[in-house]
Amino acid sequence: MVKIAEKAGLPCYLKPEQLCWYRDKSACRELLSKLRLPTPGFVKVPAAEQNEYKLAEITAGLKYPLISKPLDKYGSRGIFIIKDQEQLAGSVRKTAEFTDLNEILIEEYNNGFEFNMMTWVSDGAVRVISIADREKTQFAEGKLPESTRNVYPSCLIDKVEEPAVSLLQSYIEYTGQKEGPLSMQFFWKAGEGIQVCEIAARFFGYEHELTDMVYRFNMEELLLNYVYDNEYVTKMLEAQDIRKPLMHGAVLYFHGRLKQIQEQQAAYELAEDKAVVKPWIFYEAGEEVVAYGPNPYLALYYIEAGSREELDEITRDFFEKMSMTDPDGEEIVFQNKIPKYSL
Incomplete structure (x- = not known):
């Protein structure tokens, strides 16, 4: 997109020469090290x-x-x-x-708590839209834990927001980004602070729905007004307070074994739960689960509740009840877990 905009003479929030710091993992790591910003x-x-x-x-x-x-x-x-x-x-x-x-x-490898942070750069300043807990479950020895729940807002905002914003501000002062989307995945451990996992000049997939659910902050509205009414973008950002959610929300991700799906009644029953805002079941009965295929998960559910405690209780219920079985009646779905936040 950035390269096309440059060739077509269209306005864009980045220039092609800036892309390496947001798309190339090696260039990102090297810049973080050069700036003495915390990274593994x-x-x-x-x-x-x-x-x-x-x-x-x-x-x-x-x-x-x-x-x-x-x-x-x-x-x-x-x-x-x-x-x-x-x-x-x-x-x-x-x-x-x-x-x-x-x-x-x-x-x-950093095994601390992980976070997804979405921001918007306005006049060279980082403005926070959301910070979420990115929870993971390890399903097999030696394999990287998989993302199984992203929760909005994070329960650790007070510990991570200030250092995360400061880090991103230092990063864009070097890259020259003055406007547009900016996201970061990062880790935090008590007593050790934060470390960067990834910085990207975009928003996270499957998560813009959550800013709308939790804050009524609509990403499509933000992007359209960035083109047609920049003053309204300023008003949106000024009104956004990540500590004042209207609801608590999460997206639940389910992964599984590479088998043929025969029965998934439980998945459809969970889709009818009153806490579900939007369900997404990726496979039909009779289909084979494929690694790295067109379907990123077995299923995902956007859920909401009035408090974090209630949201956690609903999540545990979903993790316990979720099931898909193969023609032999064997379970396909891996068992998700919620991490402990005792600090």
């Missing part, structure tokens, strides 16, 4: 490298556990947890199968 330690490794001693030498400055990830893929594709040096070469080999580049990324 990392190195780039030749994708074809299998010499254990050479890999140990390259990663000597990193602290285990680590993760291996492709530089040209998004989501959890090709990402593996490396608990110790014995797993290093095997994880590099597995990640290399997912990339079209000559290098992959090895970085320190």
Whole structure:
């Protein structure tokens, strides 16, 4: 889009020369390090490298556990947890199968709480639209935990908002972004502060509905008025208070085994629950669950409630009742979990 706008002479919030800092994971990490902003330690490794001693030498400055990830893929594709040096070469080999580049990324693994933050840059200043808890569940040893619930607003806003805004402000002062969408995934641990996972000049998929549900802050309205009525955008941003939700909301993601779906009555019954704002069941009975196919999940549900406590109770009920089975009656759906927030 940015490159097309440049060639067509159309106004756009970014220039092509700025894209690398938002699209290239390696360039983002290098800039964060240059600016001394908190991010996990990392190195780039030749994708074809299998010499254990050479890999140990390259990663000597990193602290285990680590993760291996492709530089040209998004989501959890090709990402593996490396608990110790014995797993290093095997994880590099597995990640290399997912990339079209000559290098992959090895970085320190942060197992702290994770967050999704969406903001809008206005006149060079970062304005917060939302901060959500990005909750994950690990379904298999050595595999990266999968996103299973994003909750609006975060229950840890008071601990993370100020340092997160300060970090993004420092980042865009270097990149030169003066306006437009800006999002960040980041981690936080008590006593250790925040670390950046990803910074992107866009909004998160499957989440713009939640700002509307929780705050009545409509992203489509924001984007249209950015083109046609910028003064109204200013009013929208000034009125947005992330500590004053009208409702508490979440999107629940369900993942599963690569089997044929025979029965999914429970999934359809949950879709009729009064807490559900919008259900999305991705497969029909008789279809095979495919890894990295056109369907990102088995199903997702947008739910809302009057309080975080009520939302958590509804979530537990959904996690317990959700079911899809194969022709042999075996369960397909992985069991989601809610993390403990005792600090």
